[in-house]
Amino acid sequence: MTAWRRFRGHPPGLIGLGIVLVFVALAVFAPVLSPYDPNAQDLGSAIQGPSAEHWLGTDQLGRDIATRLMYGGRISLLIGVLAVSIGLAVGVPLGILAGYYGGWADLAISRLADMMFAFTSILLALTLVAVLGVSLQNVIIAVGISVIPVIIRLVRSSVLSIREEPYVEAARMLGAGDLRIITRHVFRNALTPVLVHGTLSIGVSILLAAGLGFLGLGVQSPTAEWGTMLGEGRQFIFSAPHLTTFPGVAIFLAILAFNLLGDGLRDALDPRMRSVDRPAG
Template identity: 50%
Template sequence: MSSPQLQPNGAFVEANKTRTTRWSSFFKKLAKNKAAIAGAIIVLLFVILAALAPLIAPYDPKLPDMSKKLETPSGEHWLGTDDKGRDILSRLLFGARISLMVGILSTVLGAFVGIILGIVSGYYGRWIDSLIMRICDVLLAFPGILLALAIVSILGSSTTNVIIAVAFFAVPTFARIVRGSTLTVKKLEYIDAIRAMGATDFRIIFKHIFPNIVSPIIVQATLYIASAIITASALSFLGMGTQPPTPEWGTMLSDGRSYVSYAPHLTLFPGIAILLVVIGFNLFGDGLRDALDPKSNK
């Protein structure tokens, strides 16, 4: 009577041990990647600054003061003021909230739809696969910024519509990645065994396939956030995104371009902020990819 009980318990312990070893190996690889750690620190720093913006911003980011317009960095205004006398540091801090929110929400929304389409396409195949992949091919044929511009032009200029536009372009990218991973996992023998035991498609997909394809999704999501931030900033720069006086990095670049010859700080600091955040997400995403790759010894 004791042996049947010990066997499943032993299998359970062994499975937990394997899972623990896998995660331990992942964190060790990630910790050894100095570039990934640097990227994570940059991203975490901007997230903290954005979260604490109402507490640490020295001035109201929307309140103009024409008597102090176009001031260079000083003790009173560390990063100077813009053409309406607003404190650039305060606008950068509050702008980080908009840029990070757009990047993260658009990526989550696009990934959610793309994952569903990719799993359905890879698992069921046949005409469903052909239809979804042809739609994805058509969307991928357009440059991301042009597709986003077209969508925002139809929906109107606002932060919400920017999120929808950027998410829309993310869908085919995630769908193709998930489809390829699903096709690989679906061919494994244990999936056939589970199906033979009478498991439903829903259980097979979300209980056994999805957990095994999470790694490439996480990596792609991390990398896409950087792309989403650039696209959102570009739309705002063109006047199609977040509208003034709401502080946003792309809008700040657009407002400062007329004064770049004698007040370069108006565009310098928002540009540096965008550069650092994008580099941070890219470095962290590359580190995740290396750490999650079982063939990588980095």
């Protein structure tokens, strides 16, 4: 409750949470909010501007853009959440092993992370998609793998400091095994930066997936996805700018929302802030 009270006192974080909830609601209730099929073509209504019938206009195949944005939000948000989940599932255990045990484990895992850092995130994702093939599943895997090295570095640095804390030494002197120390003390205290960075990484993952879609290596048409919509509309950027403007705004708002939400969580969960809230005495 203390963390939630601090989060409520962070207006940008609340704005970010609000935008995320709006995107989630639009994605979940898209069939109720829109009467159109996101993939149904109507060439007679192609490339129309915003109107009462089509709030955000139609694309080059006469498909309703607002509908495709709502359904595309399902794919983009799904990619962001699942990709970060993959990164956390792999990166957190490796980071803990490297930071807690050190030695050869730290050396091997750190060198693996360094090798992955040799590629920029988009280049690594492009390479993996080129190897694995173009599909939604492979896009999620590729984006998730690109998140792993950052998670490893973050968790390792946190664990290196946590393992030297007095409470860890006390637990070790009382006979607690490594597994108990890691699960009860190290992991729980390293969780805050992981949660914050995971939230921020969702926005980065959405951007990476959109970049792949824009280049034609992401989710393939006719499936609605923001990056793919952006790529399809670029040839009409001067004659029908709404085809690229609205998907671009959706991507921008999603990334902004998760960044604001991550900043709010960081301030709410920062252990140094907890000490301020404790009454003196």
